Amino acid sequence: MIESIDxxxxxxxxxxxxxxxxxxxxxxxxxQMYFDLIKETIAAGDERVYEYILNWIAWLIQNPGKKSRAAIVLQGRQGIGKNRFIDVIAELTSRYSCSNITNIVEFTGRFNSVVENKMFAVLNEIMNYNDSKKGVATVMKSIISDLTIRINEKNQPRRTAENVMNIIYITNADMPVQLDTDDRHHLVCACKTVHQVSEEHKEDVEYFNELSQSYTQEFYENLMTFLLERDISQFNPTLIPMTEAKKQLINVSRSPIDDVIMEHYEQFKYGIPIALVNQ
Structure with missing residues (x-):
């Protein structure tokens, strides 16, 4: 059903x-148990990252139909709680979310209407675009920042729709995507293994069972209230905390040309004699 805005x-x-x-x-x-998961595991104890994530979620909830133009990348081992974290956001936005996208074609390929009118999307171990992480970065930068998206629906003419998606990546990879040196669109979190479902941490099964059981109607209504009332008047989603994980991604994303420029920065800064260049 469609209704007009007042x-x-x-x-x-x-x-x-x-x-x-x-x-x-x-x-x-x-x-509290969910907040502890965010702070200890997702933000790895970094207070700046923890506050940013809470503000990002609150911004999403308080601004339906708008884009933050900032995505969150969650790196970490399997079974430590990354999905338990994003499952809650997907449930809060359940009418307007895609909780498990694994192929970038769902964004850009034929019949991508599944992402239309979605305010929240989860990219779960997304496959490489044309086997190129740079390709993934280029396409995703557009999807994260552009205000419109081309929609291809079966047996329908292509159309341009408003792009209102806010995105979280979940990955176990060390280098899930390439980032520019001046990237302003990604918060990269190296999630900490506090609890883990594995043979070595069988005792943590009880923790995750308790966490899942805490996701009740009462929990969601209280969390929704918290997010709607959180003061984000000073929050700018594109002012993203720099993390060590992001620095590492930027470093490994540099091209050979970038390396040469950085190695000889002082020479480039003051100019290189043409005679030296011609040698």
Whole structure:
């Protein structure tokens, strides 16, 4: 069902509100286990990253139909809680989310209407675009930042739609995507193994069972209320904390030309005599 936005009757929206209601008060106790997962595992104890992630999610919830133009990359071993983290965001935005995209063709290829009108998307171990991480970076940069997207629907003419997707990558790879030196679109988190489902950490199964069981109706309504009431008036999604994980991605993404420029930066800075260049 489509209804008009009150502020402008000429504009139509498919946004019909969220699944979970806003409460009068917040029970922080039922949220603590999830907050601990974000801080200890996803942000690896980095307070800057933790606050950014909370603000990013709150921005997403408070601004349906808008793009943050910033994506979050979660690197880390399997079974440490990355999916438990994003499953909650996908549930909060369940009417407007794609929670498991594994191929970039779902964004750019034929019949990509699945991503239309989606405010949240999860790229889970996304396959390389044309076997080139640089290709993935180029395409994803456009998807993350562009305000429109071309939609191809079966038996329908191609059309341009508003691009409102906000994206989280989940990966076990050391180098999931190439980043430019001046990248302003990615928060890269090297997630910490605090708990893990594995043969070596069988005792952590109980932890993850308890975590999953805490995701109740009460939990989601309290979290929705927390996110809707969080003050993000000073938050700019593109002012992204630099992390060691991002520095490493930028370093390994450099081309041979970049390496030469950095190695001889001082010479380039003050100019190289033409006679030396011709040698």
């Amino acid at each position: 502020e402008d009757p000429k504009i139509l929206t498919v946004f019909q509100g969220y699944k979970y209601k806003k409460l009068d008060t917040i029970d922080y106790e039922c949220l």
